[in-house]
Amino acid sequence: MPVGEEFWNPYRLIPMPKGQPPRKEPQYHHRPRGSSGTLWCRLEAKTALLVSKQEGTVNTFWKSKRTNKPTIPGTSLMGMLRSVVEIVGHGCAITSRSDACQSIGGLCVACRMFGWVGQGQRDALYRGHVNIGDGEMDSTPTPEARWQKADVYLSRPRPTHASFYPGPKSAYRKLYHHQPHCKQDPAPPLRGVRANTSLKPAPAGTIFTFQVRFRDLPDKLLGLLLYALVLEEECQATLTGWDEEIGQKRKFEIRGPLCHKLGQGKPLGLGSCKVEIEKARFSAGLSRYAPEGLAKARKILEGDELDNWIRGKTEPYRGLETKTMQAFRKMTIFDADDPRKFRYPSLNWFSANPNRKLKPL
């Protein structure tokens, strides 16, 4: 929320570590170190969720041409995972001209993992180690024909309130608060504000499944990839802020799993989701090429064995207590009983408070 104000702004800024992201020359695929395999993943919408294609003035769920089912494109899933890798592993902000990796000789962890394309440079392409398939809908609590359309006000990209954004893009990342009460309908427009678009999201409880393939992925990056998928099971944090019910400031204890935000309407409460890995198949390092052959080197993990493997690989990240990670957890804890109400300041507020900053996390 802005300093001294009574509402919670829908987003906050995560401080990034100072300085340039650590960079190094990527490992080329013809040197097979690291492991290769497939992860079968399940994504559950914890609030309403919409990854849209526009149909007239209504934003409806994107559909796979092959199956005609609501589908989350792999590129959207990759964007979601890449943003976690950038924060947790200190990668570059790929959308920032000044911060993004400039040369194939020195790539940050996120560009090494997901690939990199040089702007206007010959032969400047690194394919990365990770490929993410489309997430096709598996089940939904409400038949798709009955998904509700809601008229909303969604702000368009516009010159931002400069004092909300301290310093260059590389110094922070913007994350949206979860709004767990938003199971079906996005927040309606404020009084006096006209809706400018319509959204038709999938309701909370809708399940999508997708596959993540990785190739020659160094062990450390595999741990980071697994963390970016499953995050953490149980965290807690204390935030101070305004309670609309009692009309005063108080401490909020929130507790729950860390969840992602994906798709449209994030400031209106949409997009919270939880990813689980249901099965993993992988072959580790050089053993793939060992004389005993593929069958022996390849492993399939499920159930407890899979959970233990994930816990072991993600341990270094779950234990990280940097400022960035503390702020990241505060913003990504999904507490089903979270009572906070979020809204953007009105345009009048922005005009009246040109220099007001966002409260630090």
Ligand SMILES: [Zn+2]
């Ligand atoms: Zn990079």
